[in-house]
Amino acid sequence: MLKVKNLFAEYVDSAGRSVKAVNDVSFEVPEGRLFTLLGPSGCGKTTTMRSIAGLERPVSGEVAVNGTPVYSSDHNLFVPPNRRNFGMVFQSYAIWPHMNVFDNAAFPLRVGKRKYSRKEIEEKVTRVLTVVGLESFASRDATMLSGGQQQRLALARALAMEPKLLLLDEPLSNLDAKLRERMRFEIKRLQRELGLTTVYVTHDQGEALALSHEIAVMSEGRIVQIGSPRVIYERPCSQFVADFVGLTNFIDGVVEQPDSSDGLYRVSSEIGPISVFSDEPLGRGEKVLISIRPENIELSETPFAGPNAVQAKVDLRVFLGEYTDFQIKIGDRSLLARAHPSLEIPLGQTLYMRMNPNKCISIKA
Amino acid sequence: MSPVPAARWSLTEGFSFKWVVMLPCVVVVALLALVPLVFLLWQSFLTSGSGLTAGTFTLENYASAYGGAETIRLMVNSLVFAAGTSLLAFVVGGSLAWMNERTNTPCKMLFFSLSIVPLVIPGIMFTIAWILIGSPKIGILNTLLQGLFSTDRVFFDVYSMYGMIWVDGLHYSPIAFLMMTAAFRSMDPSLEESALMSGASVWRIAKDITFKLTWPAVFATLLILFIRAIESFEVPALLGLPVGLHVFTSAIYQAIHQYPSKTGLASAYATVLLLIAAGGIYFQSRISRNGKRYATVTGKGFRPRTIDLGRWKYLTLAVFLCYFALVVVLPFLVLLWSSFQSFYSAPSTEALKNMSLDSYRFILGYPNFSRAAWNSVMLALASATIVMLLTSVICWIVIRTRTPGREVLDQLASLPLVIPGIVLGLALMIFFLNYGVGIYGTIWILLIAYVARFMPYGMRYNTTSMLQIHKELEESAEMTGSSWLRTFWHILLPLLKPGLLAGWLFVVIVSMRELSSSILLYSPGNEVLSIVVWELWEAGQFVELSALGVMFIGVLFVLTMVAQILSKRFGIKET
Numbered sequence: 001m002l003k004v005k006n007l008f009a010e011y012v013d014s015a016g017r018s019v020k021a022v023n024d025v026s027f028e029v030p031e032g033r034l035f036t037l038l039g040p041s042g043c044g045k046t047t048t049m050r051s052i053a054g055l056e057r058p059v060s061g062e063v064a065v066n067g068t069p070v071y072s073s074d075h076n077l078f079v080p081p082n083r084r085n086f087g088m089v090f091q092s093y094a095i096w097p098h099m100n101v102f103d104n105a106a107f108p109l110r111v112g113k114r115k116y117s118r119k120e121i122e123e124k125v126t127r128v129l130t131v132v133g134l135e136s137f138a139s140r141d142a143t144m145l146s147g148g149q150q151q152r153l154a155l156a157r158a159l160a161m162e163p164k165l166l167l168l169d170e171p172l173s174n175l176d177a178k179l180r181e182r183m184r185f186e187i188k189r190l191q192r193e194l195g196l197t198t199v200y201v202t203h204d205q206g207e208a209l210a211l212s213h214e215i216a217v218m219s220e221g222r223i224v225q226i227g228s229p230r231v232i233y234e235r236p237c238s239q240f241v242a243d244f245v246g247l248t249n250f251i252d253g254v255v256e257q258p259d260s261s262d263g264l265y266r267v268s269s270e271i272g273p274i275s276v277f278s279d280e281p282l283g284r285g286e287k288v289l290i291s292i293r294p295e296n297i298e299l300s301e302t303p304f305a306g307p308n309a310v311q312a313k314v315d316l317r318v319f320l321g322e323y324t325d326f327q328i329k330i331g332d333r334s335l336l337a338r339a340h341p342s343l344e345i346p347l348g349q350t351l352y353m354r355m356n357p358n359k360c361i362s363i364k365a
Numbered sequence: 366m367s368p369v370p371a372a373r374w375s376l377t378e379g380f381s382f383k384w385v386v387m388l389p390c391v392v393v394v395a396l397l398a399l400v401p402l403v404f405l406l407w408q409s410f411l412t413s414g415s416g417l418t419a420g421t422f423t424l425e426n427y428a429s430a431y432g433g434a435e436t437i438r439l440m441v442n443s444l445v446f447a448a449g450t451s452l453l454a455f456v457v458g459g460s461l462a463w464m465n466e467r468t469n470t471p472c473k474m475l476f477f478s479l480s481i482v483p484l485v486i487p488g489i490m491f492t493i494a495w496i497l498i499g500s501p502k503i504g505i506l507n508t509l510l511q512g513l514f515s516t517d518r519v520f521f522d523v524y525s526m527y528g529m530i531w532v533d534g535l536h537y538s539p540i541a542f543l544m545m546t547a548a549f550r551s552m553d554p555s556l557e558e559s560a561l562m563s564g565a566s567v568w569r570i571a572k573d574i575t576f577k578l579t580w581p582a583v584f585a586t587l588l589i590l591f592i593r594a595i596e597s598f599e600v601p602a603l604l605g606l607p608v609g610l611h612v613f614t615s616a617i618y619q620a621i622h623q624y625p626s627k628t629g630l631a632s633a634y635a636t637v638l639l640l641i642a643a644g645g646i647y648f649q650s651r652i653s654r655n656g657k658r659y660a661t662v663t664g665k666g667f668r669p670r671t672i673d674l675g676r677w678k679y680l681t682l683a684v685f686l687c688y689f690a691l692v693v694v695l696p697f698l699v700l701l702w703s704s705f706q707s708f709y710s711a712p713s714t715e716a717l718k719n720m721s722l723d724s725y726r727f728i729l730g731y732p733n734f735s736r737a738a739w740n741s742v743m744l745a746l747a748s749a750t751i752v753m754l755l756t757s758v759i760c761w762i763v764i765r766t767r768t769p770g771r772e773v774l775d776q777l778a779s780l781p782l783v784i785p786g787i788v789l790g791l792a793l794m795i796f797f798l799n800y801g802v803g804i805y806g807t808i809w810i811l812l813i814a815y816v817a818r819f820m821p822y823g824m825r826y827n828t829t830s831m832l833q834i835h836k837e838l839e840e841s842a843e844m845t846g847s848s849w850l851r852t853f854w855h856i857l858l859p860l861l862k863p864g865l866l867a868g869w870l871f872v873v874i875v876s877m878r879e880l881s882s883s884i885l886l887y888s889p890g891n892e893v894l895s896i897v898v899w900e901l902w903e904a905g906q907f908v909e910l911s912a913l914g915v916m917f918i919g920v921l922f923v924l925t926m927v928a929q930i931l932s933k934r935f936g937i938k939e940t
Contacts, residue, residue, distance in 0.1 A: 012767065055840050081843045088844040094837035098859040108845030111855075154841075161845055 001197045002029040002052070002165055007061035009047050021047040022058065023221035029214070032195040034188075038208040039218035040244065046169060048218070049201045053088055053167055054081035065164055083113075087158030088167040091174065093150045095142045101153055102138040105129060108161035128156040131190065148179045155190070166191075166198040172207060184210050205245045209233060217241050235279065239363055242291040249297075249335045251290040253362070255282045264357050271330040275307045275357035280364070288362040296359040297337035299326060301345060304354040312353050314345050328353065383849035390758040391774060397817040398780040401792030402639075408795045409632035426629040431637075442605075443595060443612040443638075446529055450597075451590035453534030458541025459583070461685060463571060465542075466549035468674050470681040475689065479539045482693055484925045487878035488536060488599035489898055490914045494696030495532045496603065497703055497907070499523030505699060505712065524608045533600040535692050537593055541586055548582030549575070567674070585652050592645040595638065596785035598881035603902070613638040614787050614881070621791065621885055628795055635788040643783045697918065703911035724912035733897055734913070740808060741877055741894040748815035749872035753865050755816070756823030757858065760831050765839070775824070782821040786881030789818055794885050806888045814882045819872045826871065830864025831857075863931065870928035874921060 009022035022044045029035040037045035050056040051071070052063055060073035070079040087108075096104055105125045109116050116124070129135045132152035137145065145153060151171060158166060171187070172180045188211050191198050202208055208215050209229040216226045217240075225237045236242035239250065253269035253276070267276050267288060276290050303309065315334055316327035319341060326337045328351065337353060345351050409426050465476040486494075498506050501519040510520045522528055552575070576583065601615040611619070613634050620631035674681060703709055707723050710716045728734050756778060762768055763775045781789065793814050797805035804810050838860065842852040858865070880895040887896050894917060901910035 053840075053844060055843070081840075082846045082848060084844075085846060086844060088841060090837040090841055092835050092837045094835065094841035096838060096842075096856060096860070098862075107842065107847070107855075111842070111845060111847035111851050113846065157841070157845065167844075 001031040001033075001066060002035075002199065003062070003064045003067075004028070004048070004052065005062040005064075007048065007051060007058050007063065009044070009051050009056060009058040011047070011056075020221050022051065025061075025218075025221075025223055027216055027223065027226060029197055029199060031197055033213040034191050034198040034200055034211055036200040036202060036208045036212040036215045037218055038202060038205060038215050038245070040203055043218040044221040045201045045203075045218050049167055049169055049199060052165075052199060053086055054079060054084050085112075085161065085163055086165045086167055087161055087163030089151075089154045089158050089169065089171045091170040093154040093171075093174070095145070095150045095153055097143045099142055100138070101129070101134060101140050101142055101145070104142050104153055105156045105160050108157060112161060124160055125156075128160045131159065131194075132156045132186075147175055148183060151175065151183060152186075155187075159194070159196075163196070166196045168198060168200045170202055171200075173202070173204070180207075187211060209245070217244065219244075234359075235361060236291060236363065237279075239289055239291075242361070242363065246293060247336065248291045248293050251292065251333070251335075253288050253290050255284055255286045255288060257284060258282075259357070265362065267362065270333045271310055271335070274310075274355065274360060276360040276362045277358050278362040282362065286364075288364060291361045291363060292335075292355055292359065294325065294336045294338035296355060297328075297335065298354045298356075299328070299337055299339045299343060299345070300352050300354075301349075303352045306354065307357055308355040308360065310353050312351055314347050314349050314351055317345070317347060326351075383853075386850065386853075387758055387762060390755055391762070393755065394759055394774065394778050394820065397813070397820065398777045401789065401796050401817070402780075402784070404796040404799065405632050405635055405639075405788070405792040408628055409636050411629055423629075426633040429630060429633075431633070439611050439613065439616055442526070442610060445526060446533070446601065446605075446612050447591050447595040449526070449530035450533040450537060450594035451587055453530055454537040454590050454594075455541045455583075455587055457534065457688065458538040458543075459545045459586070461538070461688065462542050462545035462549060463575070464681045464685065466546055467571070467575065468678065468681060470674065470678050470685065472682060472685075475685065476542075478689070478693070479542050481922075481925045481929060482539050484874055484928075485922045486536075486693075486696065486918055487880070487895060487898075487921070488597065489603070489878075489880055489895055489902075490700065490918060491536050491696055492532055492599045492603045493898075493902060493907075493910065493914065494699045495523055495528075497699045497709075497911075498695060499528060499531075503709065509712075524604055524610075526610060529600050529604045529610070532604065533594055533597055536600070537590055537597075538688075538692070540593065541590060544586040544589065545579070545582065548579040548586075552578055581652055585649050588645050588649040588652070592642050592649075595641060595645075596787075596881075598785075598787050598884070614785065617787050617791060618884065621794075628791075628798075631791055632795065635785075635791050638785055639783070639788055642785055646783045697915075700911045700914045700918075703908055704915045706908045709907040724908040725916075727909050728912045728916070731897075731909070733892055733900070736890070737892040737894050737897045740811075740891060744808065744811055744815060744893060745873040745876035747812055748819060748876050749869045751812075751816050752819050752823040752872050753827070753869045756820060756827045757831075757861060757865065758853075760824060760827040761853070761857070764828065764831050765836065778824045779821045781817050781819075784818075786818060786879070787885065789814060790882035790885035793817075793882075806891075808891045810886050811883055811891065811893065814886055815876050815879060818879070818882055819875060822872055822875070823868055826864050826868025827861065830861050833864075834860050867928060867931040870924060870931065874924050874928065877917075877921065877924075 005026050007022055007025040008020070010018045011021050013019050025044070025048055027035070037048055039045045047056060051058045054070065057078060058071065058073070061071070062069055062074065063071040065084075069075065069077055070084050071077060096107070099107070102125055105128055106121050109121045109124060126135060126138070129138055132155050134149060134152050134156060137149065142150070142153065151174075154171070168187070172183050175183060184207060191211075200208075200211060209232075212229055214226065215229055215232050216223045217232060218224065219240050225232060225241050227235070232241065232245055236245065242248050242250075251269050251271060253267035253274070256266040256268055256273070258264070259266050259275050263277050263279070264275050265278055265282050267274055267290065269290060274290070276288070278288070282288065298304070303311070310330055312328040312330045312335075314326060315329045318325040321341070323338050324341045324343060326339060326345070327334050328337055329335075335353075410422055410424065411426075461476065461479065464470045465473060496504070498504055499521045501507055501522045501524070504521070504523065506521050507519055511517065523532065595612075596614065598614040598618070601610070601612045602618060605611060606615050606619070617631045617634045617638070620627045620634065702712055704724050705720045705722070706716065707719050707721045710719070759774060759778050763771045784792070793810060794805070797810055804813070834857070839852055839856055842856045843849075847855070878895055879893070880899065883893055883896055884899065887893065892900070894913070898910055898913060898917070901913065
């Protein structure tokens, strides 16, 4: 539905140099899907979205919706943002303080190419305000809304214009933690119910995992990996992705030989010989980096049987309510492990750990 | 580090209505800022041609302007006057700012009245009030003291260099007060507190820490005051000309107001005056840029602990009250007194019997008055509206787009700040005399002068408030399909409204009091209020002009109060 092809964008920094903000970015979003651009600040995700919106003019590339290009450097085509009919929710919500709730939501219907009668506008606005649960606030001053309500209003305004595409630019980052969690569900429910093709920009990996059909992780203007939330989390293709999405331990190792079953390899590592998984075939003697998530390290006071069982010592223990984080030591190397809070092993005591070989992901170093 | 926006010209984008709005605005600003100056320069190299014969190239104007011993005196006078005025204004205003910001002087509420004084009392009224106080013949001060000591001695002569410096220095001291207040406020108080902990005395801290750390601000303030003083017209014209004390501004006026008028000579004076002012502004902007190196400006809004002066606080209060009397109470009372007389005389029991409202009746029935009042009001409203709308478009281009050359546009729109009022008047006069498009001798030339002159204020107000408006508010309108013009009109302008209104009122006020440009541009039938005051003064009608002055000040006071309330509510500062 949305197709972005070989997009390049630059900006001029304060010193007057032009900086490549987006570097050869391509992706497609099928109809009705929520696609997330995830990355740290300055990775180019916002510039990518603003290029889709038309608020910025890329250097080259193509952006097309339903096969119709809205930007194409080859054809020297640039449709201005007010002709693209994309709904957008801004990070600051951009609620106009000099209008009330109704007028804010009705604005797109009043200024658009298509003219609506007063009655139609009222119907449509009431409908979108109901969708976001603001129907009883219609006549309230926009400045009298709480942060969460402003966020809903921004969403309602974007929905009122019945957009071809919905763009969400870090919509939750200005909300407090509790509200953010609730709005996460609301946005997911709305998006799934309305079936709106959506591009979502965030630096919060939790949000990205919770909401998306598909995630593109960006770094330094490029897309590093595209995949479903599960793939991104469980099969990161680079150290950057593994590190940026979720918590992980990195262990250096050298490949010894292929293991018994598919995709598994024997690796000699800092914590001894272990069995790890790799998507790509690995050769003997190849250096690899192994990523193992804290929750995939099983801990016990009694020894484990089977592969990847190691003896360790408790170095530090942090009780966090829902779980307990253990910092454990194997020789000089410390690892972070996450365990059920019922597990109580005193500091300095010997314990045993085990890692599922399929969860020990090798990344080519 | 902001990204490249989409606002870039491309044929494929098709015709956009915004160009219809933006291009004319850019052209108007460029014309207003540049054309008069270019003609001024050009004229200064021409012999004074009449309407029939064209002027030819010459250096004679500069030769005659800067050749003789007369010129050296003119230069020296101008510099002494400007330096004296700025020093006096700085010492007075700076000390008051220190008292207000750093000490526990009582009755601080009164200090804030200082921020409105320069707006409320026009320069010409302030000067005339001080003539009524300090003139050797009719001045209240001299007649009272002479009566007291029964002598003929002149105690204070306002018609002298000292008199000029005194009056202008007092008039500009509130500017020093405002600028230094801002400097003190932005200084981290712990720098002073650590000096206090090291055992330094109050005066020592003020001298070695506070003023040293605010040095960039001190220097900037002095420069601004110097520029204002060298540009000021009312005081040198009213106090200097009668006794042959000439400075640049009054010399320009005289060169024009003689027969035949010497425009070339006036232009030669004006060019040099312009260079001095431009040099000052350039230095000032360099200093304020370098000033950022001083780590005193933290941007935190703290209220520093004030120094306890003990019993000395009554002394500082007394100093302030004296000052207040000299700058506000005395001038206004003198005008008020004079306005109730049927002919001017110093206050005495005898004069009390002559109290009447005749002068007010005269003014209200004066044919020129109603016309001038109408002209002033219409000009003020029109110039304020044009300035604010014009600069809002310019500001949008400067702030919101990455259009190449936008810095130049910004500087063009702020350029008239450098141009002394009388120089701008002269430049426009020359331009429209040479290009008789029927504007010279009409009220339109005044409108053009006011718009050009006050454009920089519009820029300042609009820049401040536009920077406070999040860009996404406009972008979200654009995303909903709104056209540029619609976004500008329905989103941006309403959001700018507070700043627009405050700036609009400010321009209304300064337009109402404008004299130094108008004096060269008005023609019979197109007088404005300040010109009527000037004419009454030349005709020696003191009591009538006092009545006019009292009413004038009353109106300006109301307008200023409204502007203050608006500015405070929306957090816009002016200096």
